[in-house]
Amino acid sequence: MYLESINQPFDVKNLKVEQLKVLADEMRQALITKVSKHGGHFGPNLGMVEATIALHYVFDSPKDKIVFDVSHQTYPHKMLTGRKDGFLYEEKYDDITGYSNPKESEHDHFILGHTSTSISLACGLAKARDLKKEEGNVIAVIGDGSLSGGEALEGLDFAPELKSNFIVVVNDNDMSIAENYGGIYQNLKLLRETDGKADCNVFKAMGLDYVFVKDGNDIEELIKAFTKVKDSTYPIVVHICTVKGKGYELAEQNKENWHYTAPFDMETGKSLFEYNEEDYSSVTANHLLKKMKEDPSVVAITSGTPTVFGFTDEKRKEAGSQFVDVGISEETAVALASGIATGGGKPVYGVYSTFIQRTYDQLSQDLCINKSPATIVTFAGSVYGMTDVTHLGLFDIPMMANIPELVYLAPTTKEEYLAMLDWSIEQTEYPVAIRLPGGKMISDSKEVTKDFSQLNTYEVTKKGRKVAILGLGTFYTLGEETLKLLEEKTGVQATLINPMYITGLDEKLLEQLKEEHDVVVTLEDGILDGGFGEKIARYYGAFNMKVLNYGLKKEFLDRYDVQEVLKKNRLTATQITEDVMKML
């Protein structure tokens, strides 16, 4: 096995082309085996095996610096840069992350996991090289799906200004996570069909030189192209056409389903985890489809991740023109939602907490200054969400909830969520966002009659005294647990409150609490800094009320254990009860 003897990129250079092809097979096999047992990004990595071999054959990493966009295609690169054991040996699978990471290897230059950043970041490396009069190639590798992102397009536009060595490898597998949307993809198609010879060429139009590689899974062709551009003295694009999922038939056939996969049976492709439970994603899509049928102005928007809110291929077809995929371009998604709402439509944008981060200015300027009555639903904004450092869902409250005019809601159950969604879609006064709870969906079948247009009116779900617990969203149940435990330990029957509104204080209620309460406890599923609890602490700053804020520390966690993190942040009923008891 060649792969076993590859300890650094230099080892690739000693192999002959025929041996490289065998190496490619070995890598692909290792990839399929690992992901089948462990889960991970699948299709994009399978497509990039040959190109990664060719890159390391031609270039001299780390002197030559390769920046992989979004990291979804870095597994082959990891295999060739001293990290093969993490793919070959099951006991070592977890030794390496799924993302580019300089802490793992000198061949990685950034921790990155959001799309569309590679070109601009790599431009920085090239500029630093030029300022310091150093040598070496700088290469950004980016998938076609990531090209529609604003930062990528800005980067493409800026790159020619470097006027020195800079290589962009566009890995064109004719797919985003789902199918591509955007005019640029018509041009990529034209270029594929004309072997790169069409006069109208988006890369040339952006000021870049251009090389086309018809078969991006042909090592020899790739080596030829990369050799040609190596040490180029000006910015140039190498457009390579690869097959997403290459080498695993099912993945080649159904590219969307195999972009990322949970562990599966290698023979049948069947997932090892049967998952048919209702969750917030399926509930959302089904509910919206129902509303769409009743009202042609209801429209669901995604930015390249339709299944986040349950819109599988089948459901997208069912929605027809009432479903819009803007491609990976979150900024446009928010602006589009604002425009649709302004025009009298009823848009609902479904998005992960970590990706709504890409739209602060659009939320502020396009949406909230205009008070456009659009709806945003944020998923996985929770400690129970994704645990990779680049995909944390712990920051959306400080990011969003301090923007004026936005009404950011935190339901605690499916029923509350759907009631909020219905209200938000039909109202015409406010931009509204709804933050879905983390963890398992709770459904209590209770009818929700609340009028959500009465902004910032919290719900007292249990009236007690001495201690009031405000359990926001996910952590409402933690509030319930704490209440019980506190009564068990002290006999104190506390008040329990479901605040629901992240963006405003129920001042009337907070005033009332002063009468019979000494301690207010806030619980929120996100970092404390800039969050919900601090507003309560500020409110009571001049009074005798004691305020205990619970939430997470401001830090970038990575691949964390949820229970451990909760404990470290004193987010267990036992710990909170202990703290409260000290105050009584």
Add this chain to the structure above:
Amino acid sequence: MYLESINQPFDVKNLKVEQLKVLADEMRQALITKVSKHGGHFGPNLGMVEATIALHYVFDSPKDKIVFDVSHQTYPHKMLTGRKDGFLYEEKYDDITGYSNPKESEHDHFILGHTSTSISLACGLAKARDLKKEEGNVIAVIGDGSLSGGEALEGLDFAPELKSNFIVVVNDNDMSIAENYGGIYQNLKLLRETDGKADCNVFKAMGLDYVFVKDGNDIEELIKAFTKVKDSTYPIVVHICTVKGKGYELAEQNKENWHYTAPFDMETGKSLFEYNEEDYSSVTANHLLKKMKEDPSVVAITSGTPTVFGFTDEKRKEAGSQFVDVGISEETAVALASGIATGGGKPVYGVYSTFIQRTYDQLSQDLCINKSPATIVTFAGSVYGMTDVTHLGLFDIPMMANIPELVYLAPTTKEEYLAMLDWSIEQTEYPVAIRLPGGKMISDSKEVTKDFSQLNTYEVTKKGRKVAILGLGTFYTLGEETLKLLEEKTGVQATLINPMYITGLDEKLLEQLKEEHDVVVTLEDGILDGGFGEKIARYYGAFNMKVLNYGLKKEFLDRYDVQEVLKKNRLTATQITEDVMKML
């Protein structure tokens, strides 16, 4: 005078072409007269007079909807849509804002003032129209300078997916605020030189149809082109070439200086305000130029607004390749800074508070997760900054300071600022941002010896008791005033603290304060929600310390009077002293 009789766009349609030309002269004269007395955006508006007349001649606003990017070219539109008095009569100049605003007119569809948003917003209007099966044209008007912004490029890419009527008018005056940077401008040049006939066409490459207008100041040519695309059933770009500053010779000659202007003498063009004082902008450019000469790896970055940090044309030339203008693309500016820092360079990105908003995800993902030691200097992050609703500098603290790993500093004087800047440029541990104070620059000639790498160590500038005042950045002087007044009124000698670090608490000091203090007052120049003071309130939540947080209410102010706003938010020494006295 024709202009006096134009009360609605329909009135334009009754004029003959020769009369329209006279109207254009009248509008231009009104524009020059108003801006010379009042100040405002000058060059972009002068260039768009004819195109605006032609738009209203051909299209039927408000049934046909026109969205003007960034609003810098909306003055002619305002003149033709019932708001001419605001240009003709000096006493009415202030009746209208400098920006597009639906509250002013049914012919405006959004409040907008940040660049690059028009296409995506207008896509929303078009989508709403189609969902509701309504009729009418939707037109986005965007300048060439705004095209480099990520949201605009995303919008261009997405527009073809509408597959219905959608018109983008690209107002190409061959300038951004300063000169353009980016590969796309090579293509615009090629298109201008070939009368739009070049095969390689960035708009066609993005999937849009295309029409070229050679003289975008020729009403007849414009009417012809707009008539041709009216009721188009697919998305199309009309590329018009205009002259920025058209009709005012000095503005045609020096386009950058006349993009926006303060009041000036119409005959000589000389500004009515002589302004030669040193300010944070000039201090920054001069300091950086000095550092650049000592160290070739120091590099200043702007995103299309070089004079924000003092880099006039002359100083940019002096800096040479150590000054980088990425064009209007803030996301790339932050990513580039991160890349340069990673590559061992020393980047300093100078940017307005309101525009750093466009980079939350880049700050978080590209910069802070990677702990890249780049420096960002934010200007006009203050109540004393810009007062238009789209350009407020009141939100950067909640937006930035809750991102992990960032060190956000708030100097109170020129000397502190330069010491922080020096430290930040040379250190290699942290991403650092520096928030310049608002109001008049204070220089006290004191030597600053502090070691800023001792993170979160506040400075006690006056040791007292009972009351501790934390005056952050701009409001340190308000702290000084309050201290004096409090002593006068009560004899209490308070403690005064210059926190300097927005992003972290000096817990040791806060603990110490408990010993001899009963009240802590925080003062910050921005909204309270998610800000600095709330963190102090949270810290003392479980203790007997009373905390009074002063700052601004979370709201979108518009064209406000600073003193009024300060008073409304109890941000005067008298009001704060009153409040504190109640606590003693």
